[in-house]
Amino acid sequence: MAAEKNYYTIDPQGKLMCVKCGVPLEKGKAKFMYLDNGFPVELPVCPRCGFVYVPEELALGKVASVERALEDK
Amino acid sequence: MIIGKTKSVCPVCLRVVDAQKRSEKDGIYLDKRCAEHGAFSSLIWEGNLASYLRWNSENTAVDPPREGRAPEKGCPRDCGLCTEHLRKGCCMLLELTRRCNLRCPVCFAAAGEAPKPDLSLEEIEKQYEYLMAHGGPFNIQLSGGEPTVRDDLPRIIRMGLEKGFTFFQLNTNGLRLAAEPGYAETLREAGLNTVFLQFDALDDSVYVTLRGRALLEEKKRCIEACAAAGLGVVLVPVIARGVNEDQVGAILRFALENAPAVRGVHFQPLSYFGRCALARPERPITIPKLLALIEEQTDGLLHASDFYGGGAESAYCSFHASYRIREDGSLKPLPRRQSGGCCTSSDDSRTSVAEQWSGFVPAFDGDDALTETSALDAFLEQARRSTFAVSGMVFQDAWNLDLERLRRCHICEVDSRYGMVPFCAYNLTNQNGEALYR
Structure with missing residues (x-):
């Protein structure tokens, strides 16, 4: 089985780093899209390649709740 | 046809007796015989056997009390809870006072009769600590008597917050909330989430029968005050055969007109325990009867088939449906879910009730220097506020008590x-009004 690919690392100061570009992630605009609805948010983004980091607790928490609410609509 | 066996109590002496469930054309009955006081039979389900069996959504997962005590005398005389109990608990009632500013002909707590002194703050603190040590946090229902007769109620709520509880509902007749400007805000600021408001009708003659005087205008003023303060309100009608069965639809329509401040309706068919001026009818209101009344009186807005039985407690103790209120005022029943809509454990149930019934839920606090997700919060709050819940709980009395439930x-x-005593054990009284625990 292939090793899990990491797109980011956390440096000793706790900063999120983009593995591909070797630069710190910065606060940037992103949009969650689901069932024709869009939600503008700001998340850690790589300023070079555009990689967006979605924290696990956000994905399993608020984002999952929004998906369920949209499915109920 | 006999369809099952269980245990119950004799309504005269409260001795535990064998009981069996019998299916007849017009419903399911619980039959029992006391060697000393004879045979008793009580309707427990107004419907055929297929509908009774279909309703069962019981969750058999183990969710026992924390630090339960060893049983000695046998159920229901070891409550506190004992290790034979199957649920750790969801909502805990703290009876802060036995005093009341009404004298209802119907009162499970028999409030106002030779009231004992109020629970001291020290005792309340100990009860909070006991709960945290036995599976807490739980949802807290501040009850009585009428809890708002205590001027230190805000302090009691704050104390609970400090002890680690997060959801507080106030079991109230609403009189003080209606009368005292700023009181709803004071309770909201202290940390109260929901007002569990006795609301039996939109007809004052019903209040005269059940509560001793006309109350409708005060109920409406209470709801206005709670709405302005951001407190959620759940209307809690007691439904009694021959008194207010015809009010079910009007209550639901009124609740919807007052959503989202009114978060839902929680029906409680009258139980014949405590102080009860009404005679127990031959056919007390059962779950299918109440669902039929809901459907008949709401002109197609709600249907009996929208509802399902409890998941964490016995399915035969409760019913529930959640709806999305559409912009045109119609209702869309929401699907039953493994978490959220349907509860499979006491903890699931606790969270789901708190979210649905609260006036306001703080946003998930996960944002940091690189994250900003308020658009998701706003959407979730809007979705929550357009959700309306209709539920009910059928308490057990000495006639229909089923120890399995x-x-x-x-x-x-x-x-x-004692500790934590299941509601229907704590309030159980025999036909002379004598209690096991009170």
Whole structure:
């Protein structure tokens, strides 16, 4: 089985780093899209390649709740 | 046809007796015989056997009390809770006072009769600590008597918050909230989430019968005050055969007109325990009867088929449906879910009730220097506010008590002498009004 690919690392100061570009992630605009609805948010983004980091607790928490609410609509 | 066996109590002496469930054309009955006081039979389900069996959505997962005590005398005389109990608990009632500013002909707590002194703050603190040590946090229902007769109610709520509880509902007749400007804000600021408001009708003659005087205008003023303060309101009608069965639809329509401040309606068919001026009818209101009344009186807005039985407690103790209120005012029944809509454990149930019934839910606090997700919060709050819940709980009395149901109870009364006592054990009284625990 292939090793899990990491797109980011956390440096000793706790900063999120983009593995591909070797630069710190910065606060940037992103949009969650689901069932024709869009939600503008700001998340850690790589300023070079555009990689967006979605924290696990956000994905399993608020984002999952929004998906369920949209499915109920 | 006999369809099952269980245990119950004699309504005269409260001795535990064997009982069996019998299916007849017009419903399911619980039959029992006391060697000393004879045979008793009570309707427990107004419907055929297929509908009774279909309703069962019981969750058999183990969710026992924390630090339960060893049983000695046998159910229902070991409550506190004992290790034979099957649920750790969801909502805990703290009876802060036995005083009341009404004298209702119908009162499970028999409030106002030779009231004992109020629970001291020290005792309340000990009860909170006991709960945290026995599976807490739980949802807290501040009850009585009428809890708002205590001027230190805000302090009691704050104390609970400090002890680690997060959801507080106030079981009230609403009189003080209606009368005292700023009181709703004071309770909201202290940390109260929901007002569990006795609301039996939109017709004052019903209040005269059940509560001793006309109350409708005060109920409406209470709801206005709570709405302005951001407190959620759940209307809690007691439904009694021959008194207010015809009010079910009007209550639901009124609740919807007052959503989202009114978060839902929680029906409680009258139980014949405590102080009860009404005679127990031959056919008390059962779950299918109440669902039929809901459907008949709401012109197609709600249907009996929208509802399902409890998941964490016995399915035969409660019913529930959640709806999305559409912009045109119509209702869309929401699907039953493994978490959220349907509860499979006491903890699931606790969270789901808190989210649905609160006036306001703080946003998930996960944002940091690189994250900003308020658009998701706003959407979730809007979705929550357009959700309307209709539920009910059928309490058991000495006539229809089924100890199998009681062992799955997750609504408990807190009593410093015993610990946590399931609601229907705590309030159980025999035909002369004598209690096991009170």
